[in-house]
Amino acid sequence: MGTKLAVASSTALASKYSTAAFTPTQNRLLLAFVMSGGFPTFGEDPTVEPTASSGNGVSWIVLDTQKHPTAAHRLTCFRAMTKNSVAAAPLTLTFARQQRWCAWAIYEYDGVDATGVDGVTAIGGFSRITVTGTLLDTSFASPDKLAVGAIALDGPVTNLATGSGATVLDTQQTNVYIGGNGMLHTQERAGNTGSESLRWTWKETANAVAMAVVLNAPIIGGPPRDPNESLIRQYEPILFLHAQESFVPSDAKRYIEHCALWRAQAPFNVKDSWGGAGSPYPRSPMLAKNGIGTTMGEPGFIGDVANIVDTATEERFLELAGWKDKAEANQPVVTASSAHPYANRGEIFNRYDTEQALVDSKFWYHAEIFDSNRLRTLLLNEDAAPNLGPILESFNSPILLCYYLFFPAHEQHSMEGTCGGDTVAREVGSCGGDWACIALLLDRVDSGKPYTPEYIGLTGDQTPFTEPRGPHYFDDANRINLNVERWTPSLPATVGSHPRIHVALGSHSLGMTAGFIPGNPFPDNAQPQWCGRFDTPSLLPAPPEEPSIWEDLAIIFGKIYIGGFIGGVAAIAEYGGMGLDVVGVAVPPPTANYPAAGSGTTIKPSDIAFADQGTKVENWKSQNALMINGRRYDFIVDRRQQKWWPSDPTDQIPTGFNGRWGPRVEDDPIARRAGMRFPDFCKMFFQAINDGQNKNLL
Incomplete structure (x- = not known):
């Protein structure tokens, strides 16, 4: 007692x-x-x-x-x-x-x-x-x-x-x-x-x-x-968020429980394909908001076979707060006349600002440990790249520790500065449901010794223009990049064993230094064109009838995008008869705003304090076995039990959710504004190491 x-x-x-x-x-x-x-x-x-x-x-x-x-x-x-x-x-x-x-x-x-x-x-x-x-x-x-x-x-x-x-x-x-x-x-x-x-x-x-x-x-x-929890807590990160940041890392499970689950069929970026192609309007989700279950036996269980369909012709997506049109008017219902080009991030913010259950889910990360046996299973199987085997075998007893950060929405901000606040430019790459990752590769010389970090990986912008590029790898969907560096006594900066990470405003690109830093959020072959009117060069319209116009455009694009994209030269062109009358801008390197320590919100482990943490400080609330209204919440990932995570790629029969964490949107041919899928961060991490070794950078 x-x-x-x-x-x-x-x-x-x-x-x-x-x-x-x-x-x-x-x-x-x-x-x-x-x-x-x-x-x-x-x-x-x-x-x-x-x-x-x-x-x-x-x-x-x-x-x-x-x-x-x-x-x-x-x-x-x-x-x-x-x-x-x-x-x-x-x-x-x-x-x-x-x-x-x-x-x-x-x-x-x-x-x-x-x-x-x-x-x-x-x-x-x-x-x-x-x-x-x-x-x-x-x-x-x-x-x-x-x-x-x-x-x-x-x-x-x-x-x-x-x-x-x-x-x-x-x-x-x-x-x-x-x-x-x-x-x-x-x-x-x-x-x-x-x-x-x-x-x-x-x-x-x-x-x-x-x-x-x-x-x-x-x-x-x-x-x-719980040795895994002890190790997770030992390297728990410190995050510095911008004072104007709208979204903070939150519990993904509670997000799911407040979402609707939609069926989508190919072509996925057409609203008629949502909620059953050809069905009468207004369209309805498979499971209404607050109707998704996360535990087997609950109504609407996310792991039911019908809820995890993921094929070339059919998929699932989550929707928390509806859409908005190009005039930024709210479009909460899919009707015959409604327009849905963008996720309504303002309404997502409002829900997280006013609904107590979502407010309480803030300042939460998820963590997953991949031990040596699991890494070998994932990286040495016949579907994995053959060059990953030597990387894994170069360590004694490696484990990968991943901290997953779920942001309810993503605001890219990559083209606003050069496109005059244009709505289309502002929305390039922005979406509902955003994942980021801090990954640590740890090793030890024998079983009696403690683990120590060897590499650190952060999702975020790749470095523009430098050749060779820093060690990095994009996910299979070309939505998110992961950069890798060696862990050294000076990199990253730490408080004790806790890495200090700066989170870029809106995009949530993760970095180890503060400031306005140029970065490239998109692959080199998939740069947005003409202030976001076209997602990649390959999606530009066919040349017009007049050769001279197209030749002029070719010269303009050659000057603007040589070496990826450079310069600050503006070009004005009109595609006669093609419905496009737009100012095309030579986009300079996008600049991400990484806040200084203590200038905004600091999220930190509960057992530390430091001089420059600032005045707006939050402790991580992640824990295991948290019970709220009869539901259990854990921060350590267990894919066998928690079916809102994707199954391992080596599983013969997938039993986890591999859908999108935000809504599909219209006119989005390469799914750049649709909600993200959960990336394969483990694969990305080792592919980034491979990239660095091939360039003699690691």
Whole structure:
């Protein structure tokens, strides 16, 4: 049972509250549950998330925070781990705005897994739920482990009771004349009691937020609980995002659960091919928004055979927020008269800005480890390039660690500066559903030694004009490039073992330095032409009747695109009788804006801090066994169980989703504005190493 350290409440109008001083015991997990309420009468924002600090060196990490969607109170849970003896000190709770009241309950737990930083390995699972009514069940099925829970209600209730097998820890109540009332109740349930979840019942209808935390027992001998997670956390990246960035890395599973799933048939860039070719308008998706299941047995399971069709004549795509036309008007429904040339990224932003479930899914990455055996299976099979075998065999015990970053939308920005803000130019390469990857190749001399990085790979622009180009490789669809460099003591810059990565505004190209840096997001043979009117040179229209006009155009293009594309010379031409009257611009190298450290949002591991992290800082929220409304969320990829990932290329019968992560759009012959498929980053990484070795650059 937990030891009570500090429990109390305050009805003072304040932005800072301090608990009584307490002395944590060494090597114990600390859990602090905090209920807070805003003051609507004076315009206080009741959704303000608190921070916690104590003067004795203990680091308090937000495990989760949740506001009730229709009430003015919030519940937050902090965790900490005391590795050393510390002096007595109060816990200070700080809010960005004044709160009307605050209550807290702080406990410490022995007999938990204390091997991780700040108690991360002590947490075996987590559940959060909100209700309005007289019953709340966390639906948390971990009956074999100790569980701790808290509920925050927005008024005094009677007959408050716990479920079977639980023990009441404490109750705190706040009563104020103006600004509402609150009640914070905590309970605990031992393992092996026969009860599968923490629950509460009460008499009067009330708005409630509850959290349940399951605790891992200590490891008795043997290896760490999850060696993959320990390695993933060791190299967890630091991201610097631009202050104007609209989209941040988010949980891909929660994105899927909010999307619609569409059927598309060839030709894919024609709206009549969506939702069943020849079907009456308006067209409908196979599964409506919020109707996709991610666990076998759920309605609309993403892994059902009908939902993963992927052939030359039929595919699937996800759609979160509809489309827009060339006038940028919203086109949410596919009708006979609607136009759908672009994904509506503004509506995607709005959903992630206003819908709590999507807001909560932000600041999340996914991670996958390819061990030596799996790498050999993937890279040495008969379909793989034959030159990858020697690369793999040159290492002792290689593993590939991939951090997958899912951005709900991609904004390329590659041609805006030279095309006068033209809509078509602005939309070149922009789409819904965007993937990026940070990949590390690690090796060790023998099984008793730790892994160390040998190479780092980042998705993003290839270097323009330099010959030879830096080591890189585009995916099979020519949508995304991956650059590879050797990991050295100075490259990349790190905080401890964590690489510092700069994320370009909009395009999410990843780099190791800040600044306005020229880069080429497209393959050399597929450069957009004429401010994006044509996706590649091969898609330019046939020459007109008058030879002199075409000869003039040939001269213009020869000057503009020699060596790829260079210069800043403008050319004006008119294709007589072909419906094209456009200013063609000699596109200079696109310049990506990689923000300086601390100038925008910094996303970092929870257990580090550094001088230039800035003031807008978010900790990664990625975790395993997070339970929300009965659904489980994990950040470590398991393709056998998680069918929203593609199957391995060597699987004889694909069972995973290989569709597009954003909508198909019209007039998009090479799928440059359609949602991306999930790339084969493993293959891209080793092909990039091969490219570098062939050029004597690696």
